Amino acid sequence: MIIERFKNGDAGPVYQRFRDRGRLAPEGLRYVSSWVDAKIEVCYQVMETEDRSLLDRWIANWADIVDCEVIPVITSTEAAERMARGERRDISRTPGQA
Numbered sequence: 001m002i003i004e005r006f007k008n009g010d011a012g013p014v015y016q017r018f019r020d021r022g023r024l025a026p027e028g029l030r031y032v033s034s035w036v037d038a039k040i041e042v043c044y045q046v047m048e049t050e051d052r053s054l055l056d057r058w059i060a061n062w063a064d065i066v067d068c069e070v071i072p073v074i075t076s077t078e079a080a081e082r083m084a085r086g087e088r089r090d091i092s093r094t095p096g097q098a
Contacts, residue, residue: 002055003069004043004062011040013065024061029054046073 006014017024023031025047032046043066049055059068074082082088 001071001073002043002045002047002059003071004045005067005069006041006043007065007067009039009041010065011036014043014062017062017065023058025058026054029058 004014025031028049028051030048032048034043034045036043047055047058055070059070062068
């Protein structure tokens with residue numbers, strides 16, 4: 001999951017770039033879904049990839065107008081399956097959804 005904080009709380013440049021140039025995601029990085037807070041200052045976005053470097057390249061395309069925090073996540077179904085197997089490993093090192 002990516003938490004995008006629009007610089008200076010200004011979503012305008014983000015939406016303008018998206019209209020002009022699209023998501024700017026490299027091949028192999030898949031957009032899943034996103035939500036924006038009611039103030040339109042923060043976007044919570046789920047992206048999926050097996051290659052963290054693709055996510056870093058995507059973030060670099062937006063770094064001038066967005067500050068990003070990356071939180072590796074798995075689905076709640078996968079978490080339940082891991083817990084049922086007794087796995088409690090650190091998922092932040094697991095490739096997959098971010």
